[in-house]
Amino acid sequence: MQTIALLFASNVFMTFAWYYHLKDTGMPLWKAIVLSWSIALFEYCLMVPANRIGYGSGFSAFQLKMIQEVITLIVFSLFAVFILKEAFHWRYLVSFALLLAAVWVMFKK
Incomplete structure (x- = not known):
């Protein structure tokens, strides 16, 4: 469980690092x-x-890596949805379900 908690926390930072600057497209690239x-x-x-x-x-x-990708999504x-205010479409849910199926296959003995 410690691994999952750390991966989740790291992904919060990663998502902000990679995408938060999109809220202010007027910010200079170097900043x-x-x-x-x-x-x-x-x-x-x-x-x-x-x-x-x-x-x-x-x-x-x-x-x-598979756990990381699911947490990332x-x-x-x-x-x-909540920070960038983008719409969430049904096809994203289908895509996520397919990825979860991949996780299930990955962990199947």
């Missing part, structure tokens, strides 16, 4: 880059331990 890298430092400080702990506790690298979806 957006500096802001993004400043936020991304915290993402790395959480992501690296999450992967080390997860790998050491029995997750494979493939499983860690959840965090990004909430960010896009």
Whole structure:
């Protein structure tokens, strides 16, 4: 559970680092880059331990990556809807369901 919590927290920082600057398209590119890298430092400080702990506790690298992607989609979806005010379409739900099916296959013994 510690791995999942760290991955979730790191993804919140990652999503803000990669996409928050889109709210202010008038910001100079260099400022957006500096802001993004400043936020991304915290993402790395959480992501690296999450992967080390997860790998050491029995997750494979493939499983860690798949978990990461699912968490990323959840965090990004909430960010896009609530921060960027973008519409959420039914086809996104279908896409997510297919990705969850991939996760199920990944963890199936």
